[in-house]
Amino acid sequence: MPDGTTGDLPRFHQQLAKENLAPLWEVMRDLVPPEPRPVALPAIWKADRLREHALTAGRLITAEKAERRVVVLENPGLRGQSQITTSLYAGVQLILPGEVAPTHRHTASALRLIMEGAGAYTIVDGERVEMHAGDFIITPTWSLHDHGSDGSAPVIWLDGLDVPIVKLLNAGFSEHVGNGKQAVTKAEGDSLARYGSGLVPVNHVSRNAVSPVFWYPYSRTRQALEQMRRAGEWDAAEGLRLAYTDPTTGRSPIRTMGAFMQLLPQGFEGTEIRSTDGAVYSVVEGRGTVQVGDERWEVGPRDVFVVPGWAWHAFSASEDLTLFSFSDRPLQEALGFWREQRR
Amino acid sequence: MPDGTTGDLPRFHQQLAKENLAPLWEVMRDLVPPEPRPVALPAIWKADRLREHALTAGRLITAEKAERRVVVLENPGLRGQSQITTSLYAGVQLILPGEVAPTHRHTASALRLIMEGAGAYTIVDGERVEMHAGDFIITPTWSLHDHGSDGSAPVIWLDGLDVPIVKLLNAGFSEHVGNGKQAVTKAEGDSLARYGSGLVPVNHVSRNAVSPVFWYPYSRTRQALEQMRRAGEWDAAEGLRLAYTDPTTGRSPIRTMGAFMQLLPQGFEGTEIRSTDGAVYSVVEGRGTVQVGDERWEVGPRDVFVVPGWAWHAFSASEDLTLFSFSDRPLQEALGFWREQRR
Amino acid sequence: MPDGTTGDLPRFHQQLAKENLAPLWEVMRDLVPPEPRPVALPAIWKADRLREHALTAGRLITAEKAERRVVVLENPGLRGQSQITTSLYAGVQLILPGEVAPTHRHTASALRLIMEGAGAYTIVDGERVEMHAGDFIITPTWSLHDHGSDGSAPVIWLDGLDVPIVKLLNAGFSEHVGNGKQAVTKAEGDSLARYGSGLVPVNHVSRNAVSPVFWYPYSRTRQALEQMRRAGEWDAAEGLRLAYTDPTTGRSPIRTMGAFMQLLPQGFEGTEIRSTDGAVYSVVEGRGTVQVGDERWEVGPRDVFVVPGWAWHAFSASEDLTLFSFSDRPLQEALGFWREQRR
Amino acid sequence: MPDGTTGDLPRFHQQLAKENLAPLWEVMRDLVPPEPRPVALPAIWKADRLREHALTAGRLITAEKAERRVVVLENPGLRGQSQITTSLYAGVQLILPGEVAPTHRHTASALRLIMEGAGAYTIVDGERVEMHAGDFIITPTWSLHDHGSDGSAPVIWLDGLDVPIVKLLNAGFSEHVGNGKQAVTKAEGDSLARYGSGLVPVNHVSRNAVSPVFWYPYSRTRQALEQMRRAGEWDAAEGLRLAYTDPTTGRSPIRTMGAFMQLLPQGFEGTEIRSTDGAVYSVVEGRGTVQVGDERWEVGPRDVFVVPGWAWHAFSASEDLTLFSFSDRPLQEALGFWREQRR
16 A cells, blocks of 8 residues: 555544444544644724624613623624634623612633623622723632622623533533522622632632632722832733732632733834633723734723734724733643743 | 513624624523533543554654644534533644654643554754653643654544643644754653652752643553552542642643543442543553443543533442543643532 | 569660660650640740830840840740740841841741831841731741831831741741842732732742732721621620631631631620640730630730630630630641640 | 930840840841851761760660650750751660550651661551651651560661751640550551652641651652662752652642652762751761861761751762762751852
8 A cells, every 4th residue: 555545544444433433534634633723713893883883782671581692703704603712702791770680600610701881790609799881700610609780880891701611521500599689688799808819718628620819800800010110110912910819828819711901001012922721802992903813903991802813913902991801711720731932 | 672682683683783783692502501511521442442543643644744643533513623621622643663753842731642663763952852651641731742662563542732721822833943853961760750759859840831741651650559558548430540640749740631540440439520620531451330420431441532511420449440530630730620429 | 574574774874875775764754744734834925024025135135136136035934045935936026226136047937926116117038028916927938028117116026936846846047138228029919919809810820838918907807807796696605716828728828827816896705625735826806705724814905815725714705805826736737736625 | 315325225234134125236137137147066977976875875765754765965055955967866776675655646746767687567557557767757746656676686766857957847746545555547558659659648737747658668659769869869868868758749748847768879989068057967878088177077877967057068979879868958948048059
């Protein structure tokens, strides 16, 4: 067999197929590619469109009926799969005054960036927190949570979940608890005070994979960025980029997903960078330009865009630009997969 | 809107679709199921059929041409995706006397259970190890490896890889190095002696996510099981089950996958158990019966079968039964997902 | 030998002594006691006396001459050894306006509770921090540090060091760097912003045993205690007790010593408790009573007292009582030694 | 005060002394030395003298009477303190045929190198192990243990304990359990099989600071050294040096003490090295020369010698030389104190 195979292969392949078997040599290049494939595509969703659609959804379906009234951001390269990257889910959620998104919990972890409004709250494992624009809030795996609004205006936020990861592992559970709003058993701000002030209760015992801090107010994050900018240490590609952490471990508050806040000062012209984790970004404040592969976008407040894994990208800032982002980087790092490249 | 929705929804959904958006309320139950879904199915591949197909492949295609001459075990519930569970790949590989499966490395980690033959070897990062039936051998993420045989008989083994996990994260790289067989730079057995004898070199520094021990000879594993059986402590469902570990961390030698060896004594009648990790089993020695859901199989040496995640199953042993298995349990545990239930 | 020994023992003991040997049976009960021995004694130093002596020292010796102008608190059970417990050192340090305590570093880690005054600063590894009453400041092992005052009044603080631990291990190094005050290379508050706001720089790498946060302002600690008291969860013996932590690890910011802040509400009558770690306390705010063994003290602001390891003690509060304390608990916990008992 | 002090200092110092206070400036140089001080001295105890004294003790006092019949090795620089280094205790213990050293447990951890004899056993937490020359056996903190001999000849071993560390922390407890020999509840070799064969039971949960493996047979250690020597990688100062580890953590099986086995091939001429941990050595096999500071010793089987911390030393081997040693290195490393220097 000069080319290393014989003509009987096709019949052999048919026989294998009958017995739930397949020839690796037909698919190996696809299974073990030389480098990450561009399956997810760069994409941007403008703030005004997202807002309009969220409000339309608010007219057409109730939070109770929807359970969660969310418009899912689907990557154009992965339509119909409720995915914004190969491993992550993202959506824009709306709560209207007086509404309640009922109490449930699930294996998937959720993270939220509050985009607009006031008067809405999230309750996580018995602690209520009011949501303000720029706040970062998490509901780690299997945490009871519900949302609602006592306010007078719509509240909109960006959701990120690790649903595709849970789905791959087929380890997902969920349940509804009680009917609607869970009982508040802790004082507002208790967890942040208890674990987020540089101290922990002497007898604290870590609960596997769950951060006791679930609310990261933007006021505090902003203050940290302003303080740090005085050092004038700007990464050539990323400016000043911070990762949200669980202060009881120093690790990401969610094991599968990392969330980041970064500041690019006015006039910043970032160099090109790429990493294996595909990231979802949202502008918190300011304006700038994002280059991803051949795409080039002017971005402003509340725009949401996705930078696929291993795609070269660069940021520039026409005003001080504050960017929120999330990705699966902590999981990739834990597995020894994560890579970064600059040019 | 008595039912919480209005008639305009269909048109709204169409509009969303145009902008890479989708309504969560249409898919939420699918994204966040009440418990793991039976997507993978129970299945068994009998030893004689696997052997025959491997040998047929040996006649029809060379190891060089195939790069790896492997018959992939596809789960009947996941055909066409080279998956034996939702997160794992499995295959049966053949090396014939004088052949070489050329040197490469990839992000995906591989584990192997040697099923038959002698005289074949694997070289991992410059260390050669001869493969014997029952040996457990790993090539962790990005380890250089090639296989070959100086023997006189075919050598067959079971491969397990985390390809679907790497694919989900889209973080996979691979490369071919040199042409064929890599240079041997270490004495055979060096790593096992250096790290697997209850000591480590004083200046050892752990390399992220990679075990320095890659060869777990069956002679040693068997001896451990024989020694332990004297304690007579049998788990009602699992008998005596051990997990392979990296002695420099006490964790699984591969972060994404765990591998296990278990002994069920003759006459053992196991109780029913299920866990969220779907597992691939192979009989190393002995005979017994496996019940998975409504399926019931007589199993013997070198049979391979899969128990899907969250599927009730039970084992019984008509002879002392030694079972090898692997699953994604370590990853699920690290993420706080793993659950087990007994009845 | 009815009593199990013979008369030749004394001569044998003499012979052993000549060869740097000794009979264990003569000392075993002392080496392996049934429980911790009361070697350190309960003791209190009243605030006014400490202040007076510190100021007298200020008249008699300069900070430069003394290198550190400190009055050492010696446990009455351990005189002449510069120890306040068997493993810890404590002292009261004074800086006068315009003075400088020159730059040095040493293996021993230091922690400080600011007791009085304003306008003084500490510089740690190039970052300056102003010291205010109630602030907790650390200079972890081998950190460059110097102190000084630009203020108009004396500044006094409590020092705690692990000198006896370093001495036991005989692993202590020290050096003087430059002459006097080190250069300030970071903006004030940079570390706290960078690591203490719920985030860390994306590329942060932990430095063994050293916390990047070294300043824990009292304003923030006080706020946390006030927030937490709303939960009304009071430990029967300790009220509300928090441990200072390194937010990048969740562990004590110093490996050998732990520091704690606790709040006992007015009217609190604590139950008796003891633990193996001897602790040094100082009252930050409020008044109350401390019972240690047979000793009973009325305590008020800036009083310093020591509760020896394994000594029963109880606290009561006639006013809201805020207590700072430090001990070797983290080291004992890491070694599996730490025990606590209540009655 | 030109020299920075005034004449009133002596009176002030007297006043301080009355109030359990002391001036730091009088002792600071002693408390914070520029580098480790030579408090412990180099010393050697020849095998024949140790053996003779152990046997003499055997004639003069029973194991029961002595509880542990041990001749303590006292560092000539630390006489009367039962210390061989500033932090460690060492002794030579004898068990005669038919004797029992009764069951007890204590906070201090013990490690043992068997020097001579056969037929003696140690029972640790219900598991019996027979002791052979060269075996390394540990009784971690609070483990029940007793020793005895069913043999026909004396058995002698080297004990190492962390007594001075426990004493410094004043956290030591001890108790006698039952009268004499504890019940054997596990098969001999069970722990080593269960945890030391490259696997662990699936449901293993680590017990703080205690290794489940307590017996490291010399046959296995020797084999590892012989296997590794084939690599021909010799450290210029230490030859081939391995640290005993807990395979469930990869760390030292005792948190306070590390134990090491090293091989120096015949003709090895080691370069000079020093580290902050003072170490106790015993020759297991072979002959060579040890240079410590100005001391130079010819060493042979069962000689015991101590190399103080930070003392320059070098080894040479006239025959293949196998050295056992132990020190407090793991504790120093955990605290960030450990340093090594070569020349």
